[in-house]
Amino acid sequence: MSREKLVIIGAGMAAGRFLEHLLDANPDAYDITLFNAEPRGTYNRIMLSPVLSGEKSYEEIVTHTDDWYAEQGITCRFGERIISVDRANKTVLGEKGIVAYDKLVIATGSSPFIIPMPGHDLSGVLAYRDLEDTNGMIDACQPGAKAVVIGGGLLGLEAAAGLRLRGMDVTVLHLMPTLMERQLDPSAGYLLEKELADRGIEIRTGANSKEIYGDGKVEGIRLEDGTDIPANLIVMAVGIRPSIAIAKEAGLDVGRGILVDCKMKTSDPSIYSVGECVEFEGNCYGLVAPLFDQAKVLANALIAEADDTDFVHSETATKLKVTGVDLFSAGDFADGEGRDEIVFRDPARGIYKRLVLEGDKLVGAVLYGETADGAWFFDKIKKGEEIGAEDRATLIFGQSYAGGSPLDPMAAVAALPDEAEICGCNGISKGQITQAIDEKGLSDVEGVRACTKASGSCGTCTGLVESLLAWKLGDAFAAPAKNAVCGCTELGHDEVRRLIVSQRLKSVPAVMQELSWKTSCGCAKCRPALNYYLLASWPGEYVDDNQSRFINERVHANIQKDGTYSVVPRAWGGVTTAAELRAVADVVDKYDIPMVKYTGGQRIDMLGVKKEDLPGVWADLNEAGMVSGHAYGKSLRTVKTCVGSEWCRVGTQDSTGLGIKLEKLMWGSWTPHKVKLAVSGCPRNCAEATCKDIGVVCVDSGYQIHIAGAAGMEVRATDHLTTVTTEEEAIEMCAAVLQAYREQGFYLERIYKWTARIGGAEKVHELIVDDVENRKALFERFKYAQQFSQDDPWAERASGKVDAHEFKTLELVE
Amino acid sequence: MDGMAPFERWFDICELSDIPVRGSRRLEKDGMKIAIFRTSDDRVFAVENRCAHKGGPLSEGIVHDCAVTCPLHNWVYDLSTGKAQGGDEGQIRTFPAEVRDGGRVHLRLAMAS
Ligand code: SRM
Numbered sequence: 001m002s003r004e005k006l007v008i009i010g011a012g013m014a015a016g017r018f019l020e021h022l023l024d025a026n027p028d029a030y031d032i033t034l035f036n037a038e039p040r041g042t043y044n045r046i047m048l049s050p051v052l053s054g055e056k057s058y059e060e061i062v063t064h065t066d067d068w069y070a071e072q073g074i075t076c077r078f079g080e081r082i083i084s085v086d087r088a089n090k091t092v093l094g095e096k097g098i099v100a101y102d103k104l105v106i107a108t109g110s111s112p113f114i115i116p117m118p119g120h121d122l123s124g125v126l127a128y129r130d131l132e133d134t135n136g137m138i139d140a141c142q143p144g145a146k147a148v149v150i151g152g153g154l155l156g157l158e159a160a161a162g163l164r165l166r167g168m169d170v171t172v173l174h175l176m177p178t179l180m181e182r183q184l185d186p187s188a189g190y191l192l193e194k195e196l197a198d199r200g201i202e203i204r205t206g207a208n209s210k211e212i213y214g215d216g217k218v219e220g221i222r223l224e225d226g227t228d229i230p231a232n233l234i235v236m237a238v239g240i241r242p243s244i245a246i247a248k249e250a251g252l253d254v255g256r257g258i259l260v261d262c263k264m265k266t267s268d269p270s271i272y273s274v275g276e277c278v279e280f281e282g283n284c285y286g287l288v289a290p291l292f293d294q295a296k297v298l299a300n301a302l303i304a305e306a307d308d309t310d311f312v313h314s315e316t317a318t319k320l321k322v323t324g325v326d327l328f329s330a331g332d333f334a335d336g337e338g339r340d341e342i343v344f345r346d347p348a349r350g351i352y353k354r355l356v357l358e359g360d361k362l363v364g365a366v367l368y369g370e371t372a373d374g375a376w377f378f379d380k381i382k383k384g385e386e387i388g389a390e391d392r393a394t395l396i397f398g399q400s401y402a403g404g405s406p407l408d409p410m411a412a413v414a415a416l417p418d419e420a421e422i423c424g425c426n427g428i429s430k431g432q433i434t435q436a437i438d439e440k441g442l443s444d445v446e447g448v449r450a451c452t453k454a455s456g457s458c459g460t461c462t463g464l465v466e467s468l469l470a471w472k473l474g475d476a477f478a479a480p481a482k483n484a485v486c487g488c489t490e491l492g493h494d495e496v497r498r499l500i501v502s503q504r505l506k507s508v509p510a511v512m513q514e515l516s517w518k519t520s521c522g523c524a525k526c527r528p529a530l531n532y533y534l535l536a537s538w539p540g541e542y543v544d545d546n547q548s549r550f551i552n553e554r555v556h557a558n559i560q561k562d563g564t565y566s567v568v569p570r571a572w573g574g575v576t577t578a579a580e581l582r583a584v585a586d587v588v589d590k591y592d593i594p595m596v597k598y599t600g601g602q603r604i605d606m607l608g609v610k611k612e613d614l615p616g617v618w619a620d621l622n623e624a625g626m627v628s629g630h631a632y633g634k635s636l637r638t639v640k641t642c643v644g645s646e647w648c649r650v651g652t653q654d655s656t657g658l659g660i661k662l663e664k665l666m667w668g669s670w671t672p673h674k675v676k677l678a679v680s681g682c683p684r685n686c687a688e689a690t691c692k693d694i695g696v697v698c699v700d701s702g703y704q705i706h707i708a709g710a711a712g713m714e715v716r717a718t719d720h721l722t723t724v725t726t727e728e729e730a731i732e733m734c735a736a737v738l739q740a741y742r743e744q745g746f747y748l749e750r751i752y753k754w755t756a757r758i759g760g761a762e763k764v765h766e767l768i769v770d771d772v773e774n775r776k777a778l779f780e781r782f783k784y785a786q787q788f789s790q791d792d793p794w795a796e797r798a799s800g801k802v803d804a805h806e807f808k809t810l811e812l813v814e
Numbered sequence: 815m816d817g818m819a820p821f822e823r824w825f826d827i828c829e830l831s832d833i834p835v836r837g838s839r840r841l842e843k844d845g846m847k848i849a850i851f852r853t854s855d856d857r858v859f860a861v862e863n864r865c866a867h868k869g870g871p872l873s874e875g876i877v878h879d880c881a882v883t884c885p886l887h888n889w890v891y892d893l894s895t896g897k898a899q900g901g902d903e904g905q906i907r908t909f910p911a912e913v914r915d916g917g918r919v920h921l922r923l924a925m926a927s
């Protein structure tokens with residue numbers, strides 16, 4: 001039997017949720033084709049703000065992957081806009097052709113409103129709606145660049161905060177006298193304005209913009225009062241309009257949105273609509289909670305036997321997703337006859353709360369600075385609960401009020417009634433979550449999210465869900481073991497690395513300040529990590545912080561158990577000369593060095609050198625042309641080689657020569673952990689290349705590149721990355737791998753661990769072998785960074801100009 | 815700690831600027847090895863330069879807040895008390911040290927023998 005054809009226009013958040021419900025109920029009911037004007041499937045649009053600020057990456061906010069669509073057998077036509085609907089023939093016309101439908105769902109969302117003022121079409125004027133807009137804003141974030149955001153509502157302020165975090169100079173123009181006037185009363189609006197101003201965002205209220213000027217590209221904006229504000233980027237966030245053009249043209253009944261009944265049916269019985277494009281009983285929606293309700297109703301309506309629910313209008317609550325700003329509002333909080341208000345202020349802590357009562361019912365709430373009780377108040381507003389006279393006195397202190405002192409978060413969730421809503425976006429109550437925990441044996445937030453969707457959308461209720469888990473499971477709940485860098489921060493290495501780049505943090509104190517370090521100057525764990533991340537992120541700009549380095553790297557020698565040092569000069573590719581050996585011999589005699597040893601890395605180690613002798617030892621070795629071997633560093637160590645085709649009767653290529661070239665290219669570079677290479681001249685592999693971080697095995701036809709080996713605490717043979725034909729390609733490939741590792745590795749993570757974390761050698765293959773452009777770019781960035789790291793640290797110190805104090809002891813002055 | 819023990823006196827050691835911020839200098843007095851530290855807020859501390867664990871030279875460690883991490887096996891000492899922190903137990907000698915007006919670092923040690 002051929003299935004009915006279901007065509008969906010728009011793969012936004014409403015469509016994504018609708019598909020999940022539909023396929024859950026009956027995976028085989030329809031033959032589905034999904035169109036989306038954006039060149040991708042559903043992602044969590046709400047989370048574009050954290051992407052803009054750099055707190056999340058796009059990959060983290062994708063909710064429906066290509067694999068998911070494939071598994072569900074959905075025909076995806078992403079990047080294709082629907083131009084019109086032919087209701088008589090039941091077809092849609094897309095940019096690439098006509099498709100017939102039995103049932104059609106219009107889920108086109110809404111479009112940002114662009115004020116048609118002069119200059120609105122200049123390059124550099126953006127809206128804030130999709131990934132392209134977000135990336136456009138991120139690209140505009142150059143040092144010294146200025147942004148103007150028109151609109152001081154939810155979207156405008158999230159855009160402003162994100163741009164500011166990325167280092168932009170930001171001005172917000174808002175027509176009304178206070179920010180977010182639709183969601184906040186003037187007092188809360190004032191506090192918000194103050195907070196944003198403290199973050200360096202300039203807020204101009206009562207500002208009426210007149211025209212945008214610039215020659216092809218934005219140069220600034222002029223206000224009605226004649227003020228000029230220079231800008232490289234202008235973001236218009238002044239409101240949205242339901243996208244109804246195709247519905248209107250097809251003759252469906254529309255108002256502001258596409259008119260639907262309580263089953264989401266439009267005026268044509270074969271056509272349904274869901275999401276922001278819909279108008280229901282005079283209401284249009286701009287937050288996901290009601291859209292998710294609609295999605296469920298629609299799925300039921302399309303699977304006839306399950307059709308038992310109606311969509312009903314409900315209140316929505318607002319939260320602003322700017323990290324560090326806590327704001328909540330719900331219901332109707334205008335003053336009015338017969339209305340009472342209860343206000344609480346704590347100026348020192350920046351807290352403001354206002355409740356509006358009509359008769360004995362709570363009708364509105366605005367909370368600023370402390371919003372934990374938001375869900376509790378919202379629940380009372382929605383239910384129209386009666387507030388008794390004695391409860392009224394303590395109402396403002398929230399649910400945790402018990403004898404005056406607030407309860408801890410776990411006691412607070414424990415005290416909530418089962419119907420209390422925990423996740424506003426998805427309408428999930430405490431009872432639903434605890435039931436899922438009990439029945440499905442859930443033990444972590446991911447489990448709750450997968451099962452109930454709670455905390456899966458805007459994410460602000462994640463903390464509540466954690467508290468609920470902790471309350472239900474007691475000790476069995478292991479709070480998410482985030483791999484924090486150390487006890488000084490909650491952030492993991494990945495977050496720290498990303499934020500350093502996105503927020504353009506360029507010094508250790510800046511990182512600690514902006515990322516709220518808990519200690520005043522870090523510890524021996526985080527300081528070296530931060531120093532490395534800054535060095536790798538800002539080559540040529542960041543000034544190395546010597547005091548954040550472990551002693552070996554600070555004095556460029558390895559400390560020994562008795563406090564003396566060992567000195568290992570470079571022997572390029574393991575090769576040495578009579579002159580070098582003679583110089584080593586002389587140094588050993590002159591400074592009375594107790595032990596000389598060949599290392600496991602094909603070079604010579606002089607052990608037991610006194611700290612004060614180090615500069616002299618180095619000066620003498622430098623004299624003979626030798627430089628630091630970095631045997632002490634999280635940096636390039638040795639490049640071992642075998643004799644290769646120059647001497648060996650079976651050698652296929654000049655492995656010694658290639659090893660020397662690699663070492664000369666890479667020496668001096670700092671890396672997340674130490675890096676060792678080896679080049680063998682044939683597959684007999686005498687240089688042991690297949691247990692190195694990066695290894696090259698020469699073969700008749702070229703060079704096999706191997707990565708991710710180890711031979712220390714863990715022994716691991718390398719993975720074969722690719723084979724190339726020329727020496728130049730081999731060098732480029734190895735350097736690109738090294739640079740990718742430098743940019744992505746966590747501090748103290750060897751190449752084999754980094755590789756495993758990002759998805760194995762296949763992933764590295766994708767990044768570096770398949771993506772030629774990326775490989776070339778990595779190689780260029782590596783060479784650029786190397787310009788700043790190939791000064792011999794020994795020569796600098798032997799000269800007495802750098803760190804002279806390190807090597808001298810103090811004298812007592814009488 | 816008040817008053818001066820009979821056989822001790824203050825020695826003028828160096829300029830504050832001779833010690834790097836969050837760094838140290840070494841000093842030897844009558845065979846005793848001493849490490850002098852300068853914290854990020856410009857306080858100075860002096861301790862015996864010998865880790866209670868296996869004798870590591872603390873002067874070579876990373877300085878953070880009012881503490882130093884031994885370079886050999888990462889014991890952490892509070893510089894003001896000389897007590898090992900966290901799970902490790904140990905105590906090193908401390909010596910009174912201060913920056914006097916004019917920025918000279920002074921150290922109280924046993925009189926020259
Ligand atoms: C000197 C040397 C031993 C020798 O006498 O041959 C040596 C000495 C040390 N190794 Fe090594 N390793 C030496 C070759 C190796 C090798 C062999 C090689 O490079 O081919 C390995 C196994 C290969 C590998 O790295 O995977 C090796 C695996 C390690 C490890 C384990 C690393 C791991 O990820 O599992 C450590 C510990 C660490 O780095 O955290 C280590 C750490 C050390 C340290 C730095 C211990 C420490 O933290 O102080 C030793 C410093 C001694 C000093 O002051 O010089 N050493 N070490 C070798 C110096 C090579 C050179 O010329 O630079």
Ligand SMILES: Cc1cc2nc3c(=O)[nH]c(=O)nc-3n(C[C@H](O)[C@H](O)[C@H](O)COP(=O)(O)OP(=O)(O)OC[C@H]3O[C@@H](n4cnc5c(N)ncnc54)[C@H](O)[C@@H]3O)c2cc1C
Binds near residue numbers: 049276286425458
């Ligand atoms: C930056 C930002 C932050 C937000 N924060 C929050 C928040 O904190 N809380 C909250 O509840 N809501 C928030 N929202 C609003 C929320 O994202 C929207 O309510 C929700 O995405 C609307 O879903 P939708 O499916 O109706 O529309 P959309 O998600 O906009 O999807 C519509 C899709 O249809 C496609 N389309 C349109 N026309 C056509 C056509 N002719 N042919 C083919 N495809 C077409 C579009 O390309 C689009 O991908 C935020 C929105 C933004 C932009």
Ligand code: SF4
């Ligand atoms: S194996 Fe390496 S780390 Fe261990 S004692 Fe020998 S040199 Fe030191």
Ligand code: FES
Binds near residue numbers: 870887
């Ligand atoms: S010697 Fe200091 S920690 Fe071991």
